[in-house]
Amino acid sequence: MRKIxxxxxxxxxxxxxxQVNRQILLNLVREHQPISRADLARRMxxxxxxxxxxxxxxxxxxxxxxxxxxxxxxxxxxxxLHVATRDRLVVAIDVRFSRTDVLLSDFGGKxxxxxxxxxxxxxxxxxxxxxxRVRRLLRTHAAEGRCEGIGMVIPGMVDRASGRVLNAPxxxxxxxxxxxxxxxxxxxxxxxENAPAACALAHIWLGPGEGxxxxxxxxxxxxxxxxxxxxxxxxGTGVVVNGEVVRGHGHTAGEFGHIPISSDGPHCLCGAQGxxxxxxxxxxxxxxxxxxxxxxxxxxxxxxxSGVTVDDVIRHAGGGDERARAALAETGRYLGIGLSMIxxxxxxxxxFVGGEITGAWDxxxxxxxxxxxxxxxxxxxxxxxxxxxxxxxxxxLRGAIALVAAPVYAAPQVG
Amino acid sequence: MRKIxxxxxxxxxxxxxxQVNRQILLNLVREHQPISRADLARRMxxxxxxxxxxxxxxxxxxxxxxxxxxxxxxxxxxxxLHVATRDRLVVAIDVRFSRTDVLLSDFGGKxxxxxxxxxxxxxxxxxxxxxxRVRRLLRTHAAEGRCEGIGMVIPGMVDRASGRVLNAPxxxxxxxxxxxxxxxxxxxxxxxENAPAACALAHIWLGPGEGxxxxxxxxxxxxxxxxxxxxxxxxGTGVVVNGEVVRGHGHTAGEFGHIPISSDGPHCLCGAQGxxxxxxxxxxxxxxxxxxxxxxxxxxxxxxxSGVTVDDVIRHAGGGDERARAALAETGRYLGIGLSMIxxxxxxxxxFVGGEITGAWDxxxxxxxxxxxxxxxxxxxxxxxxxxxxxxxxxxLRGAIALVAAPVYAAPQVG
DNA sequence: CTATCTTGTTCGTTTATCGAACTAAATCGC
DNA sequence: GCGATTTAGTTCGATAAACGAACAAGATAG
Numbered sequence: 072m073r074k075i076x077x078x079x080x081x082x083x084x085x086x087x088x089x090q091v092n093r094q095i096l097l098n099l100v101r102e103h104q105p106i107s108r109a110d111l112a113r114r115m116x117x118x119x120x121x122x123x124x125x126x127x128x129x130x131x132x133x134x135x136x137x138x139x140x141x142x143x144x145x146x147x148x149x150x151x152l153h154v155a156t157r158d159r160l161v162v163a164i165d166v167r168f169s170r171t172d173v174l175l176s177d178f179g180g181k182x183x184x185x186x187x188x189x190x191x192x193x194x195x196x197x198x199x200x201x202x203x204r205v206r207r208l209l210r211t212h213a214a215e216g217r218c219e220g221i222g223m224v225i226p227g228m229v230d231r232a233s234g235r236v237l238n239a240p241x242x243x244x245x246x247x248x249x250x251x252x253x254x255x256x257x258x259x260x261x262x263x264e265n266a267p268a269a270c271a272l273a274h275i276w277l278g279p280g281e282g283x284x285x286x287x288x289x290x291x292x293x294x295x296x297x298x299x300x301x302x303x304x305x306x307g308t309g310v311v312v313n314g315e316v317v318r319g320h321g322h323t324a325g326e327f328g329h330i331p332i333s334s335d336g337p338h339c340l341c342g343a344q345g346x347x348x349x350x351x352x353x354x355x356x357x358x359x360x361x362x363x364x365x366x367x368x369x370x371x372x373x374x375x376x377s378g379v380t381v382d383d384v385i386r387h388a389g390g391g392d393e394r395a396r397a398a399l400a401e402t403g404r405y406l407g408i409g410l411s412m413i414x415x416x417x418x419x420x421x422x423f424v425g426g427e428i429t430g431a432w433d434x435x436x437x438x439x440x441x442x443x444x445x446x447x448x449x450x451x452x453x454x455x456x457x458x459x460x461x462x463x464x465x466x467x468l469r470g471a472i473a474l475v476a477a478p479v480y481a482a483p484q485v486g
Numbered sequence: 487m488r489k490i491x492x493x494x495x496x497x498x499x500x501x502x503x504x505q506v507n508r509q510i511l512l513n514l515v516r517e518h519q520p521i522s523r524a525d526l527a528r529r530m531x532x533x534x535x536x537x538x539x540x541x542x543x544x545x546x547x548x549x550x551x552x553x554x555x556x557x558x559x560x561x562x563x564x565x566x567l568h569v570a571t572r573d574r575l576v577v578a579i580d581v582r583f584s585r586t587d588v589l590l591s592d593f594g595g596k597x598x599x600x601x602x603x604x605x606x607x608x609x610x611x612x613x614x615x616x617x618x619r620v621r622r623l624l625r626t627h628a629a630e631g632r633c634e635g636i637g638m639v640i641p642g643m644v645d646r647a648s649g650r651v652l653n654a655p656x657x658x659x660x661x662x663x664x665x666x667x668x669x670x671x672x673x674x675x676x677x678x679e680n681a682p683a684a685c686a687l688a689h690i691w692l693g694p695g696e697g698x699x700x701x702x703x704x705x706x707x708x709x710x711x712x713x714x715x716x717x718x719x720x721x722g723t724g725v726v727v728n729g730e731v732v733r734g735h736g737h738t739a740g741e742f743g744h745i746p747i748s749s750d751g752p753h754c755l756c757g758a759q760g761x762x763x764x765x766x767x768x769x770x771x772x773x774x775x776x777x778x779x780x781x782x783x784x785x786x787x788x789x790x791x792s793g794v795t796v797d798d799v800i801r802h803a804g805g806g807d808e809r810a811r812a813a814l815a816e817t818g819r820y821l822g823i824g825l826s827m828i829x830x831x832x833x834x835x836x837x838f839v840g841g842e843i844t845g846a847w848d849x850x851x852x853x854x855x856x857x858x859x860x861x862x863x864x865x866x867x868x869x870x871x872x873x874x875x876x877x878x879x880x881x882x883l884r885g886a887i888a889l890v891a892a893p894v895y896a897a898p899q900v901g
Numbered sequence: 902c903t904a905t906c907t908t909g910t911t912c913g914t915t916t917a918t919c920g921a922a923c924t925a926a927a928t929c930g931c
Numbered sequence: 932g933c934g935a936t937t938t939a940g941t942t943c944g945a946t947a948a949a950c951g952a953a954c955a956a957g958a959t960a961g
Contacts, residue, residue, distance in 0.1 A: 072896040074690050074729040075513045076710060082510050082530050083503035085916050085949045091498040091900055092918090098490045109939050115497050118919060123941060146938025147926040228864065238864065275489050295491060296735050310831075312727050314489040319833025320711050321866035326830045329863060331823065333749070343861050408746060415741045416725075416831055418734025446758050448744060449643065449653065451736035481487040485506055486897035500918045500947050507949085524908055533950060538910060561907025562957040 075486050083485060089125075090483045092117070096125050097134060098480055100154050105138050107149030126152065134479075156181070158216030162205050162259070163471030164223040165266070166190060166197070168241040168304055173201065174468045175208045178219070178476050180277050183212055194236075194247045202256035220260040221253060222474030224269040224467050226305060230322045234263045237322060240340055241304060262474035268316050268325060269470025270425055270460075271299040271309025275316070276473045276480065279423075279460060297419045300327070300410065302426035303462070305340075306348040310417065328352075332408050337364055350405035353381040353427060360384045360398040385430040396434050403435040407442025414443055414452050421456045425466045429459035490901050498900060504540075505898045507532070511540050512549060513895055515567050520553050522564030541567065549894075571596070573631030577620050577674070578886030579638040580681070581605060581612070583656045583719055588616065589883045590623045593891050595692050598630060599623055609662045617671035635675040636668060637889030639684040639882050641720060645737050649678045652737060655755055656719060677889035683731050683740060684885025685840055685875075686714035686724025690731070691888045691895065694838075694875060712834045715742070715825065717841035718877070720755075721763040725832065743767075747823050752779055765820035768796040768842060775799045775813040800845040811849050818850040822857025829858055829867050836871045840881045844874035 092115070099114055100106055108126055112119040129135045136155050140148040156179035165172040171190045175183040186204055191197040209218050227239025234250020236242075254261045264272070278292045299309040306328035310317040317324045328348035329341050336345030337355070349355060357374045358364065374380070387395035410422060428435065439457055447453035460466050507530070514529055515521055523541055527534040544550045551570050555563040571594035580587040586605045590598040601619055606612040624633050642654025649665020651657075669676045679687070693707045710729040716722050721743035725732040732739045743763035744756050751760030752770070764770060772789045773779065789795070802810035825837060843850065854872055862868035875881050 072730060072892055073899075074710070074892075074895070075510055075897045076729060077510075077513050077517045078708065080510055082532065083506040083949085085503075087503055087506070088498035088500075088917055088948085091502070095490055095492075095495055095497050095901065098492050102492045107939075112940095117497065118921090119940060120920080120942075121918065124917095143927075143938070145928050145936080147940075149939055293493065295489070312732050313730070314491060315487060315728070317727050317832065320835035320870075321833050321864055323864055323867050324831070324833040326833070326863055329861065330827045330830045331861065341863055412745045412827065412831075415745050416739070416827075417732065418736050418739040418741070420735035446744065446746065448741055448756055449736055449738055452738050455735075477487055477489075480489070482490045482901035484488075485900045486510065498918085503917085503948055522908075527909095533952095534909060535911075535951080536949060539948095558907070558958080560905080560959050562909075564908060 073486065080486060081484050087483070087485060091485065092121070093125050093128065094480070094483055096122065097129060097154070100129075100135050100152050101480060104153045105141065105151035107141055107151055109149055111152075154178075160209070160212070160216045160218040161472050161475045162208065162218060162221045163468045163475075164201060164221065165465075165467040165471060166223065166225050166242065167467075168226070171197070171201075172465075172468055173204050173208065174465070174471070175212055176468075176472050177216065178472075178479075180469060180472055183215060184208055190242070192243055194244060194249070194252070198249070198252045198256060201253060205257050205259075218259060219479075220262060220475040221257065222269070222471035223249065223253070223261060223263045224266040224471045224474075225249070225263060226266050226307075228323050228326075229263050229265045229268075231262075231264055231268075231318060234261060236263065260475075262478075264470070264474050265307065265309075265322075265325075266467050266470065267299055267301040267307035268309040268318070269474055270301055270423075270466045271297070271311050271316055271470075272477055273466060273469040273473040274299060274423060275311060275314060276477045277469055279458070279464075292421075294420045296417075297421040297423065298325075298327075298413050298417060299423045299425065300406075300413070301466075302351060302406065302424065302428045303353055306352055306409075308413070311419075312417070327409055327413060330409065330412060332405055347405065347409040351402050351409065356381055356384060356398055356402045356428065359401055360387075360395055381427045382430070385427065388431050388434055396431075399428070399431045399434045400438050402428065403438030404442060406435070407439040410439055410457070411443045411446040414447055414455050418452055419455065421458060423458050423460055425460040425462065427462045429461050432459045435459075488901070495901060496899050502898070502900060506900065507536070508540050508543065509895070509898055511537065512544060512569070515544075515550050516569045516895060519568045520556065520566035522556055522566055524564055526567075569593075575624070575627070575631045575633040576887050576890045577623065577633060577636045578883045578890075579616060579636065580880075580882040580886060581638065581640050581657065582882075583641070586612070586616075587880075587883055588619050588623065589880070589886070590627055591883075591887050592631065593634070593887075593894075595884060595887055598627055605657070607658055609659060609664070609667070613664070613667045613671060616668060620672050620674075633674060634894075635677060635890040636672065637684070637886035638664065638668070638676060638678045639681040639886045639889075640664070640678060641681050641722075643738050643741075644678050644680045644683075646677075646679055646683075646733060649676060651678065675890075677893075679885070679889050680722065680724075680737075680740075681882050681885065682714055682716040682722035683724040683733070684889055685716055685838075685881045686712070686726050686731055686885075687892055688881060688884040688888040689714060689838060690726060690729060691892045692884055694873070694879075707836075709835045711832075712836040712838065713740075713742075713828050713832060714838045714840065715821075715828070716881070717766060717821065717839065717843045718768055721767055721824075723828070726834075727832070742824055742828060745824070745827060747820055762820065762824040766817050766824065771796055771799060771813055771817045771843065774816055775802075775810055796842045797845070800842065803846050803849055811846075814843070814846045814849045815853050817843065818853030819857060821850070822854040825854055825872070826858045826861040829862055829870050833867055834870065836873060838873050838875055840875040840877065842877045844876050847874045850874075 108122045112122045138151045141151045159178040163174040173186045226241045228237040236247045249263050250261045295314040308325040308327045310325045329346045331345045333345040337349040339346035339349040384395045444453045523537045527537045553566045556566045574593040578589040588601045641656045643652040651662045664678050665676045714724040723740040723742045725740045744761045746760045748760040752764040754761035754764040799810045859868045
């Protein structure tokens with residue numbers, strides 16, 4: 072029951088029906104490929120004639136292609152249809168404090184080439200470096216297909232519509248026009264997004280990132296209401312309601328990382344005290360392992376001197392180090408409080424947890440479950456599925472891919 | 487950028503364009519009445535011919551009517567159009583612990599007759615009583631128009647689709663089929679909803695409830711992303727994203743009332759400790775005024791013995807009672823923590839605060855603002871507008887009206 | 902009284918779905 | 932081996948919508 076925005080609506084024209092049905096059909100092919108025209112007609116409860124003309128259009132545009140003939144017990148064998156992914160390329164860029172990743176992939180999420188380099192903290196220097204690498208990648212792999220765009224994820228707040236980075240504390244950026252800068256340098260359409268929001272987008276459109284080599288390409292998890300919680304240097308979330316990422320009025324929705332967990336907890340980079348992030352970031356976990364409950368600023372120093380990383384803590388926990396297990400369990404307890412708030416506030420169908428920390432899921436999960444169950448108002452809410460996503464599946468790069476792929480398949484807006 | 491749900495989509499048919507444009511037109515009339523056909527054509531960037539046929543259809547259905555001729559500097563005078571509200575009635579029902587309100591109103595929110603009686607806690611008894619009163623009201627006011635449905639708001643969790651009350655602790659209800667029961671008894675379509683969610687719906691469709699006598703009828707606040715926070719016996723919220731109320735996967739979204747504010751705070755009715763509700767409900771404020779930080783169960787006893795109500799505390803605060811002011815300011819501080827969480831999580835364009843407590847807005851507001859500003863990540867978020875809605879404007883009954891009115895004007899779903 | 906301007910209607914054109922008829926290609930029964 | 936049956940895919944006329952131009956109905960200005 073959505074209200075029509077009388078100041079910014081899209082009315083139906085002669086061609087709106089076609090656009091809507093075309094997009095539905097394209098999505099059905101995407102999620103059920105290989106699939107025949109007759110099957111599509113049945114799923115859409117439409118005559119086969121309409122499917123014929125819609126498919127003809129999509130074939131001419133190169134959005135779908137005809138594969139092999141299917142098998143049936145009786146009757147004429149159907150011509151199976153697939154969405155085109157292989158010869159459509161995407162450049163995915165993940166900018167973080169520690170490093171920047173550049174991935175060339177196809178539309179289905181299949182990896183073609185991955186490069187890593189140390190992040191330049193000057194925006195112009197970084198964009199120059201990126202432009203050089205993008206051009207080189209596309210020249211080298213020109214035979215693989217045509218590049219349809221660049222997706223870029225940033226640890227910070229982004230105005231997705233304008234492609235401007237509003238505030239990225241980890242990079243020290245404020246009000247930087249990233250999209251225009253990179254688009255000029257490369258001549259490609261550029262999409263910029265906050266990292267956890269992009270990770271959520273990847274789960275809408277590409278599904279969980281298990282298929283390393285092949286990349287299922289079709290799919291996207293069927294869940295339409297979920298929250299993606301990213302735990303790394305910072306703690307951020309992507310909120311999805313009704314199959315759409317919630318951006319917020321000032322582009323800062325999903326900042327669950329900076330809700331207060333305790334009134335007197337460690338100081339956070341954001342200036343406040345006791346934030347979820349200050350209790351559960353990788354820095355916080357390491358500091359806790361080393362015997363402190365410190366602010367991230369001091370913790371960063373501490374761990375630079377000690378040289379201990381979260382991955383070390385997780386490895387030690389796996390090896391039976393009780394202090395490491397206790398530190399992680401404590402992180403789990405705090406994170407559980409945060410997740411319970413998400414459950415109360417949004418009652419999602421599922422919560423994805425991403426980050427290095429998922430390597431200790433056996434330690435984490437009981438703590439998370441306990442906190443959620445302690446607070447939940449209904450049994451259904453108490454049993455909200457938690458799904459870990461290991462950092463190794465490159466969720467942020469998948470998010471960057473989704474930034475380019477999603478608009479091609481998204482529902483046309485009407486009303 | 488919404489994803490199409492390939493398991494539950496609505497494809498475009500021959501008549502979809504018409505439905506979409508018809509609904510856009512209806513909403514334009516609603517928000518700009520009186521308005522001419524030619525103006526509608528300009529706003530929709532469509533030929534006047536299309537408007538003629540759409541309006542003819544709406545006139546025949548009685549959804550709009552022609553009013554007086556408009557004035558123009560030159561040319562033929564336009565025929566002004568209005569939405570029909572006066573002869574379309576709604577029965578709004580607000581069930582609470584202390585009492586039940588039944589309001590007969592028109593589609594624009596104009597009050598016709600209001601009845602109050604003590605709530606029967608047996609569902610069947612309550613429905614019987616309600617049916618008698620509804621029938622009597624409609625018989626008495628039969629001349630005023632035809633009743634298009636019943637809207638009913640409940641303090642608790644509701645499955646809106648099935649009309650079932652899942653859990654209403656204040657009433658002691660669990661799994662009660664309210665809709666079917668009342669629909670059978672009255673022969674009218676019935677809509678049931680959680681009270682704060684309905685209050686949010688009222689703000690989408692009817693706008694803030696200032697116009698007592700007339701009822702602006704047109705309108706609805708233009709804001710499409712906001713949160714309505716209801717503070718009374720309990721504390722609940724209605725979350726609105728993109729002009730649509732967020733229901734959650736298990737119908738329990740918006741339960742910000744039961745997020746933890748403190749780890750060792752008062753026990754809450756929900757079983758947990760330190761909930762926002764336990765700190766900021768009317769009971770909590772009264773208990774605080776009387777010198778305790780108590781669980782609501784004990785507080786209820788206490789205040790029954792003392793006979794003090796929130797309204798008393800608010801009155802005393804207005805009279806200069808420092809203890810009352812301090813108690814309310816403390817409530818404001820805790821509520822501010824809750825609101826700051828809402829700002830972080832959803833970054834709404836606006837937050838509405840409803841309930842008796844708004845009577846002490848001068849005491850409350852500084853505390854709320856301070857807490858939000860202390861936590862907010864951007865200036866825009868820090869300055870999120872807070873809008874008080876006094877309990878006297880009957881927000882819950884307006885919500886019940888909106889339950890019936892909204893579906894008539896809502897955007898048809900496509901894609 | 903006429904030129905001009907604006908509103909509202911009418912009607913032929915275009916573009917979509919809808920549905921029935923038709924062709925193509927496979928299996929089954931005999 | 933061959934027609935009956937079944938399923939896939941195409942074609943084409945009917946219908947319903949937007950689109951756009953022409954036109955009638957009022958109003959004002961000079």
